[in-house]
Amino acid sequence: MSFFTKFPEMERADLRDLKKGIDSSFKEFSRSWGESIEAFFDPLFYFLVKFEKLLLATPWPIIILIVAALSYLGSRSWKLSLGAAISFLLIGYLGMWNNTMSTVALISVATIICIAFGIPIGIAMSKSDRLQAIITPVLDIMQTIPIFVYLLPVVMLLGIGKVPGLIAVCVYAMPPIVRLTNLGLRLVDKEILEAADAFGSNYRQRLFRVQLPLALPNIFAGVNQTIMMALAMVVIASMIGVKGLGVPVLQSIQNQYLALGLMNGLAIVALAIIFDRVSQQYGKRLQRHREGGNDV
Amino acid sequence: MSEYKIEIKSLYKIFGPNDKSMVDLVANGLGKQDLLDHHKHVLGLRDVNIGISANSINVIMGLSGSGKSTLIRHINRLIEPTVGQIIVDGKDVLAMAKEQIRDFRRFGASMVFQKFGLMPHRTVLENGMYGLNIQGVASGEAEKRAKHWLNRVGLSGFEDRFPAQLSGGMQQRVGLARALATDADILLMDEAFSALDPLIRADMQGILLDLQNELHKTIVFITHDLDEALRIGDDIAILRDGELIQKGSPQSIVLKPADDYVADFTKDVNRARVLTLNTLSHATGSKEGLPLNSDLSIEQAMQAMIESDHNLVTVMKENKPIGQVSLSDMVGAIAKPKTTDSGASNAYR
Structure with a gap:
């Protein structure tokens, strides 16, 4: 009867050996490969540092002008542009300028990396059902696995600092762009693709002239989600030594500094809202052909 | 060279995983329903032989499920056949390599679709230019040619609209202009006017006939509407359940229907x-x-x-x-x- 009342567990010693084995072999791996892996990510580190320095070195009025101009270019809305400028002025006035620049640098680089890898992966996924079946569970893992669980091996390999932080942000933020690129491409009307084929389009022409433009609204929703998720990771990233708005938030949690946490938290929210509204408005403008209405 | 521009020879299409092994069964007279019930394969086309003359409108008609849309997609090989030959200008389309097929689609045969198949993100002009872009025609030249054909189908002034801003009839004119712009000899029209309301349809038939008087293309026109077939067809082929039942001039179809199926079709004709x-x-x-x-x-x-x-x-x-x-x-x-x-x-x- 003991079979039914007590779960048939693995022997305790065996389990311990298994865990030890995994730990020691990963340590071994990290000792022998850590440096070359770090070297591999060096260009990324270099780029991130340069970009951050550039943002910090640029006089603040110019940054605010650039923010306002980019907001306007993206959304074609004066209100949004003005709102973005005021938010940045307020952030600066409340002493959060440098941290905000660091965070903007991190989010921008993370988003670029996610787009650069996510869209091609999404395209490949849309082409093959088998690849989709393989990648989908990987994306599920990336989104649901507790962040600290993969933070640990990353830190063991690369130490603490900007690059592991960036990797952690990318792991968490990349799934939406991959998923939505794949979905968007798969949702393109079969009739339109048939028409493209019937006129002799090759794979490239079909992809770039028909499929991607028609999937753009979905892909853009993916970019938007990726930015939002990257911002959500800012505080976590600060735990492994990434500078930015996350650091004071973390401090405020440890020391019960209510006002500090609130201000920096709201600065993250302000960034999120600006990025979100601008990218959404831009995405909407890409769809102007959908505004049908028989005005003939 | 044969007397026909396009010659379809003993073409079979069976949908299913073991289509090739089903051909003999079907050739020996296994029916569509039996094939589905006992072998889980769907019969698309059975031993179709049709010659399509150059410079004329060849109508292929049948009810839904008769295989007519499947048949037209074999001509530019949007659908792969199970067995058979399709000879266009002496060359077997079904034996062509990928690049040859692409060239044939670019330069040899263009297509008009039932649901128009326009690209919603491109303007009317850009849609008209699509085939030319794919052919690699320089953009200035492509624009000129697309504008010419848009003008011919009565769409000047609409170049900068998007398809969603046009009515169905106008959208199909864009589809027609896009197909004509490539200068292909063969025009494949898959129920091109079936989605339009009757008055617009008659209008489009008129446009097609006018253009054909001047262009003399080889047009393969699919329809389920006998009146349409009789109005525009120089030659009509009737399909049922993937088989060719009768082929001939509109008058011979009406005067001497090959069987009761065709007679039933023609009995309400004017x-x-x-x-x-x-x-x-x-x-x-x-x-x-x-x-x-x-x-x-x-x-x-x-x-x-x-x-x-x-x-x-x-x-x-x-x-x-x-x-x-x-x-x-x-x-x-x-x-x-x-x-x-x-x-x-x-x-x-």
């Missing part, structure tokens, strides 16, 4: 409009009666006879009398033929 004096004319040597041209329809001839108070026509071809038709001949031809076996003809409804 025969006075389809039949011409030519088909009824019988040589008598006499030159009495109203002289009328041989390709006038009975309807037109009767009108002329009533207006001039005649009841006999002398049929003229190239200004020479070739025979006569009396009013009672005409009435006889227009009257609905008796169905030989009404039970069988009802079975097809």
Whole structure:
């Protein structure tokens, strides 16, 4: 009867050996490969540092002008542009300028990396059902696995600092762009693709002239989600030594500094809202052909 | 070289995982339903042989599920056949490599779709240019040619609109202009006008006939509408359950339906409009009666006879009398033929 009342567990010693084995072999791996892996990510580190320095070195009025101009270019809305400028002025006035620049640098680089890898992966996924079946569970893992669980091996390999932080942000933020690129491409009307084929389009022409433009609204929703998720990771990233708005938030949690946490938290929210509204408005403008209405 | 522009030879299409192994069964007479019930394969086309003459409108008609859309997609190989040959200008399309097929689609045959197949993110002009972009025509030249064809189908001034801003009829004009712009000899039209309402459809048929008078393309036109087939077709082929039932001129289809299925199709047709004096004319040597041209329809001839108070026509071809038709001949031809076996003809409804 003991079979039914007590779960048939693995022997305790065996389990311990298994865990030890995994730990020691990963340590071994990290000792022998850590440096070359770090070297591999060096260009990324270099780029991130340069970009951050550039943002910090640029006089603040110019940054605010650039923010306002980019907001306007993206959304074609004066209100949004003005709102973005005021938010940045307020952030600066409340002493959060440098941290905000660091965070903007991190989010921008993370988003670029996610787009650069996510869209091609999404395209490949849309082409093959088998690849989709393989990648989908990987994306599920990336989104649901507790962040600290993969933070640990990353830190063991690369130490603490900007690059592991960036990797952690990318792991968490990349799934939406991959998923939505794949979905968007798969949702393109079969009739339109048939028409493209019937006129002799090759794979490239079909992809770039028909499929991607028609999937753009979905892909853009993916970019938007990726930015939002990257911002959500800012505080976590600060735990492994990434500078930015996350650091004071973390401090405020440890020391019960209510006002500090609130201000920096709201600065993250302000960034999120600006990025979100601008990218959404831009995405909407890409769809102007959908505004049908028989005005003939 | 054969007399046909496109020749379809013993073409079979069976949908399913083991399609090749089903061909013998189907060739030996296994029916569509049996194939589905016992072998889980769907019969698309069975031993189709059709010759399509150059410079004419060839209509392929049948009800839904008869395989007509499948058939037209074999010509530019949007669908791979199970077995068979499709010879276009002496070359077997089904033996072509990928690049050759692409070139054939770019330069040899363009297509018009039932649901238009326009690209919603491109303007009318950009849609018209699509085939030319794919051909690699320089953009200035492509724009010029696309504008020319858009103008021909009556869409000047709409170049910068998006398809969603146009009515169905106008969208299909864009589809037609896009297909014509590539300058391909062959125009494949898959139920091109079926999604349009009747007045617009008649309008589009008129546009197509006008263009064809000048362009003399080889047009393969799919439809389920016999009136449409009779109006525009130089030649009509009728498909049922993936098999070719009858092929011939509109008049021969109406006058001599091959079986009850075709007879059922044709029984409600306005025969006075389809039949011409030519088909009824019988040589008598006499030159009495109203002289009328041989390709006038009975309807037109009767009108002329009533207006001039005649009841006999002398049929003229190239200004020479070739025979006569009396009013009672005409009435006889227009009257609905008796169905030989009404039970069988009802079975097809």
